Amino acid sequence: MGLTSDTLLWATALAAALLFTGTVWLWPRLARRTWRAVCGRVGLLLATQLAIFAAVGLAANQAFGFYAGWADLFGRQKDQGVVVDHAAGGAGLKVVNSGPVPGVAGTRPEETGRIDEVRISGRTSRIASPAYVYLPPEYFRAEHRGRDFPAAVVLTGYPGTARALVDKLRYPRTVHQAAREGRMPPMILVMLRPTVAPPRDTECVDVPKGPQTETFFAKDLPETIGGHYRVKDGRGAWGVVGNSTGGYCALKLAIHHPGVFGAGAGLSAYYKAPIDPTTGDLFQGDEELRNEADLRWYIGRRPAPDTALLVSSSKKGESNYRDTVKFIEQVKATGRTRISSIILESGGHNFNTWRREIPAAMEWLGNRLAEAKRS
Structure with a gap:
C-alpha cells in the first residue's frame, strides 16, 4: 500500500x-x-x-507532497535526475568566516576549495543578507591566478536556511566532484535564502514602498560579489538555481533579467507568486507588477527572453507537474527561450528529491554558461 x-x-x-x-x-x-x-x-x-x-x-x-512513497520517506530512492533538452535546434561584502568544503577530502583550498561565510549589503536595494560563497580549488591555484570564473546564485525555499544548501543539499560538494571529473567547468556559488527581508516572504518581488528584493538579486548581489571575487562579467554571465520558492525566484530572475542571468533552474518551482499571510500584499494594487510576477503570463505576452531555463517535477509526488508541462510547452512555442527539464517518475517536495536532481541541474547550468561565453 x-x-x-x-x-x-x-x-x-x-x-x-x-x-x-x-x-x-x-x-x-x-x-x-x-x-x-x-x-x-x-x-x-x-x-x-x-x-x-x-x-x-x-x-x-x-x-x-513532502514524500512520494516509502522509499522516498526513508531516503532509499537514489536514481539521479536526467536533463531532457526541449530546444528545437560592490556596495559591500564582509567575510565573516572561511572554512573547508564539507565532504571533500583534503586540507588546502587549492585541493578542496573554500567556503566563505559573508554578509552582502546592497547599494541600490539597501538590503543586507548573510550568504555562503563557494570558491573552487582552481580559484586558489597559481596557474589560474588571472582567471575569472562563472558564478551562480543558489536559493533555498521559504523560509529555508542558507547552511542547508551546504550541508543537506550539498551544492559545493556536488559541483566540486562534477568539475573534478570534467563534467562541468569549475564555478563560484553564492548560496543564500530568498527571505532577505525576514520574516516576510517577498517572493523576489520589488514590493512597492517595501523591500526591493528583485533589485537585490538582479543588481546588487552580482555587483557586490563581482567586486570582491574573480567572477566573469558580460551579458548573461551569471546562473541562478533554487528549489520551491527559490526555484520560482530562479526562473523569474532569468526571465526578467536575461542580460544578467544566462541560465536559470527551478527545482519543484511554481510559476506565479502567491498571496498569503507570509507574503502580505506584494503588489499594492499594481496590476502590471502582479502580472509580471506570473511567469506564464510574462512568457505569453512579453518578448521572449534570450536565456536558458530548466524546470523539474515528478509524475508522482509533486503538485506542480501539470503546470510544469504547460510551462514547457509555452516556452517552447516562443522559439527563442531555451527550455530543458528533469522529470522524475516519483519524488516528493523534499530534500531527498532535490538531491537527486541537483547533480544534473548543476552540470546543465555550468555547461550552459560555458556555451553562452563561447557564442
Whole structure:
C-alpha cells in the first residue's frame, strides 16, 4: 500500500478512531491497580496516540507532497535526475568566516576549495543578507591566478536556511566532484535564502514602498560579489538555481533579467507568486507588477527572453507537474527561450528529491554558461 494511498490514510484514520473508542469503552475495566491493568492502559494510550500521529502525518503528506512513497520517506530512492533538452535546434561584502568544503577530502583550498561565510549589503536595494560563497580549488591555484570564473546564485525555499544548501543539499560538494571529473567547468556559488527581508516572504518581488528584493538579486548581489571575487562579467554571465520558492525566484530572475542571468533552474518551482499571510500584499494594487510576477503570463505576452531555463517535477509526488508541462510547452512555442527539464517518475517536495536532481541541474547550468561565453 503506497504512502500517498487514500486507502492507507482512511485505514489509519479508522484505526485511530477505533482505538480511541476502545480506550473509552475499556477504561473502566482497566481501572484496577494490577500490573495487567496498568500495562493495558499504557498500551491503549500509546497505540491510540501512535495511530492519531500516523493519520495526521499521512494527511499532511497528502496535502503538501513532502514524500512520494516509502522509499522516498526513508531516503532509499537514489536514481539521479536526467536533463531532457526541449530546444528545437560592490556596495559591500564582509567575510565573516572561511572554512573547508564539507565532504571533500583534503586540507588546502587549492585541493578542496573554500567556503566563505559573508554578509552582502546592497547599494541600490539597501538590503543586507548573510550568504555562503563557494570558491573552487582552481580559484586558489597559481596557474589560474588571472582567471575569472562563472558564478551562480543558489536559493533555498521559504523560509529555508542558507547552511542547508551546504550541508543537506550539498551544492559545493556536488559541483566540486562534477568539475573534478570534467563534467562541468569549475564555478563560484553564492548560496543564500530568498527571505532577505525576514520574516516576510517577498517572493523576489520589488514590493512597492517595501523591500526591493528583485533589485537585490538582479543588481546588487552580482555587483557586490563581482567586486570582491574573480567572477566573469558580460551579458548573461551569471546562473541562478533554487528549489520551491527559490526555484520560482530562479526562473523569474532569468526571465526578467536575461542580460544578467544566462541560465536559470527551478527545482519543484511554481510559476506565479502567491498571496498569503507570509507574503502580505506584494503588489499594492499594481496590476502590471502582479502580472509580471506570473511567469506564464510574462512568457505569453512579453518578448521572449534570450536565456536558458530548466524546470523539474515528478509524475508522482509533486503538485506542480501539470503546470510544469504547460510551462514547457509555452516556452517552447516562443522559439527563442531555451527550455530543458528533469522529470522524475516519483519524488516528493523534499530534500531527498532535490538531491537527486541537483547533480544534473548543476552540470546543465555550468555547461550552459560555458556555451553562452563561447557564442
